[in-house]
Amino acid sequence: MSYKAPLKDMLFDIKHLADIDAVAQIPGFEEAGFGTAQAVLEECAKFNEGVLSPLNWEGDKNPSIWKDGVVTTTPGFKEAYKQYAEGGWQGLQHPLDFGGQGLPKTIGAACGEMLNSANMSFALCPLLSDGAIEALLTAGSDELKAVYLEKLVSGQWTGTMNLTEPQAGSDLAMVRSRAEPQPDGSYKVFGTKIFITYGEHDMAENIVHLVLARVTGAPEGVKGISLFVVPKFMVGKDGALGARNDVHCVSIEHKMGIKASPTAVLQYGDKGGAVGYIVGQENRGLEYMFIMMNSARYAVGMQGIAIAERAYQKAVTFAKDRVQSRPVDGSINASAPIIHHPDVKRMLMTMRAYTEGCRAMASVAAAAYDASHHHPDADVRKQNQAFYEYMVPLVKGYSTEMSLEVTSLGVQVHGGMGFIEETGAAQYYRDAKILTIYEGTTAIQANDLVGRKTARDGGQTAKGIAAQIEKTEAALIMQGGAAAKAVAKRLKAAREAFVDVVEFVAGGLAKAPEGSAKASLNAVFAGSVPYLMLAGNLVAGWQLARSLLVAEEELAAGKDVDFMKAKIITAVFYADHLLSKAPGMRDSIIDGAESVTALALDAF
Template sequence: APLKDMLFDIEHLANIGEIAKLPGFEDAGLETAQAVLEECARFNQDVVAPLNIEGDRNPSSFKGGEVTTTPGFKDAFAQYVSGGWQGLQHPADFGGQGLPKTIGAACGEMLNSANMSFALCPLLSDGAIEALLTAGSDELKAVYLEKLVSGQWTGTMNLTEPQAGSDLAMVRSRAEPQPDGTYKVFGTKIFITYGEHDMAENIVHLVLARVTGAPEGVKGISLFVVPKFMVGKDGALGERNDVHCVSIEHKMGIKASPTAVLQYGNNGGAVGYLVGQENRGLEYMFIMMNSARYAVGMQGIAIAERAYQHAVAYAKDRVQSRPVDGSINASAPIIHHPDVKRMLMTMRAYTEGCRAMASVAAAAYDAAHHHPDADARKQNQAFYEFMVPLVKGYSTEMSLEVTSLGVQVHGGMGFIEETGAAQYYRDAKILTIYEGTTAIQANDLVGRKTARDGGQTAKAIAAQIEKTEAELAKSESAAAASVHKRLKAAREAFIEVVDFVAGQTKASPNAVFSGSVPYLMLAGNLVAGW
């Protein structure tokens, strides 16, 4: 694990010393971060990483309504739970450790680097926990949160239906109110990650559905907790709820992660519990979504790091051709060849830049939730929300480039499955698609994050970058001068686009949104490079 790089970001970019001054994080300084990261690295290296190739070759299987995960996954998840890793950054009130996202994100990167298919299960649970913490009633929190935080139960996010992908206005699943205050849920959900599996006692589904008589479109969607097994007042598991897996998908990558088709209500209706208020489901689901989008960005960084390490190891070992500078009068490891160095350095630069960007975003999240000053919380929340589409959109697009270069470094052997390079490339592709495609992240960046506030948050970030330019200008080194020149040019281009977006989104939406992805990539290049 790249612990040195991670700890550098945590100390110098995320400023863990300042985070440790925030209420609730007093014990979360650099020493804590180092100890947690070192233990996390050991666990993932020894327990989770060895299952990665096995999961690709022997993925989850479906028979008779039940899913059996890859051999070894169930035991590894039990160790993950017993180690307290699921609750790392969740509140101590519900059995978590209450550590900052700044530390939790680095641990999440290592888990995903070790085995992305495995890591998807706790990733979705994190989102379910955040949604319940924010919008769940005290009763729902009491029943579900402690078990979710411990990892004894896992969580899912049920949005997509056959006719409703990115357009959630088309959701047809319905919920019928019952006299006892519960709801009967009916419908079909697809692409449900870990919607059925054998690694936990219970699965807690968070489901979007329409209450009978609700308004059309997204304003009529509500959110429900629908457990796989009913939970008694004493917390004991009862009878099976009316939700069943009817199949799992056969995928290009992340093959060990079971992607389920779930049927609700075939036998009278699945019992559901309303989260928050009726018709506010999309608002609550976006809490989960933002958590998951950031986490998917971390997956991009994680798979890029794994591909980079794999490529470096191969380049050091593969002997082929003499160096062009004649420094060795014999065939040499390909890492000595200039173009291989270029590819490896590109892989590393993208990966480290995105990790730094994500680390700074995590620090803003921590300040937004724990800073005692309301204005500081507001500023940090705006910064974090601006960064989420960059972390998700830019980092995952970057991961495709990095994993592709990883295959290229291997040459012909990269195209052969046994070397492992191809798996990273296949696994990475989904990252630009699920939890909102790159275009959806870019539309979010344009509409909600730039046009809505007239570009204020974007320009505040540009002002911080300008301060870095001023520091670079004081240096007499040629390298600093080169970085200063390029950073200034990128920032000025960014400001020009921000002004265009802020000024033209209402008047010329097609013109603005047709350039949304290039805008996202420009912003990502600028911020990651900064």
């Protein structure tokens, strides 16, 4: 069950699709060229393969346990976390000012994939710290930054996101936790938060909770929510830890997967109020939380890619090892490793194509993020911002949904052994299922895609992407090889299906007058998740089409022949087997909207 980071594929994407050398032109990233990427990724692979990967199955067998308010993590996690922090991995993408390494997301994202492939349950702790750091960087006062940021960036302390309450899941308007202003400018926070990842643990000295709550007298709904920092231990002016704050872990959940990651119920204020400090301004909490969430959503998409990669590696190893039956083509006249059977190849190719396609999509999105934040030209920033924001629900929604299919195929390749826990394939299947749920379910991502990312600009960003895809189609035709032409055909059909759907979505929303009965909205939202899946499918397939063009060039130059051939075959497989679903999805979205909502409630 060892893990080997797919460095070659990652570096291919970083170099040829994300264009790291262009990223390195951006002020501040001068040191972050391809050489740096290679060096960082190699070091990162060493740590994850050697330290975290062996603890993954251990975490499933010996999950975090809760006793009397104290959470003890899986044996080995505490020591591994220490190494993680000391290696400087938490600070990879964070500013130099606070002790980080200031590397671009283009590099950091690949490191995130490795971390999650090696040990998804472990990786959730750093993932949440990243969110807390982003929120403080964006909206924290200088004082908060001074007290908390360096400790979070170094990994000495960890962070959490406290959104959910029993009655408030996807619907944050229903948050009831409250905060009472105190004369010294601090607040007393009261309430119950559930599903808090690493809300309590023993891996770090302190935990910095970022908590949504309502200040006394705030408006109802999402416009009355503020964001607070509530540390587990109070922090003195000198940075020394003081008394325990009034936030306590009442229990942790018994989950289907990611069992090593403690999912806490936190009780705030049972003993007079937890001391909290406001982040930014009152009633703007949701806005800040969205900053954290956008970062976390991308990271969860990466988790999908990561677990798919690990499931793929495991399935390949098994398929090369397990001997059963003769190949149908008569190529071997005896029982052979099952990888010789066409259906096993089909399953492995499906896993591979999904994973490489989504990795390519995420890599390109990461480069757009870097340009959108740091490029000197405002127009370039704006353009990249629009592209990145469109990509976030795709990276999150599509990569996690595909991870369900990939981890399921991973079990399937193992046959009966896959269902036995000790084999390890089942863990990936169980772990993956949280990914389409947390940080916003796939439906929530799809709402974001439909509303903020498509309707708001009348579909312009989406159509801009379609126009870019059309250029890739032209390049494929120009290239002229059989593989390129096969991919161009599927890409064109998928892109046309996509444009039809974008018009359906943007048109459907435009028709609906604000505030009135909006029946036409049902039709649009009935197709929202399929639209997201179609868009993700298309963009991932597009990036593999771009990969094919690069690979053909490299191949012609005699470079890295085996890798480039494999890349071409994978791109063709993706086009024939996955992109080919797109026209059917268009029909389902556009013609099928009515039947989604036609059934009377009582008939369910």
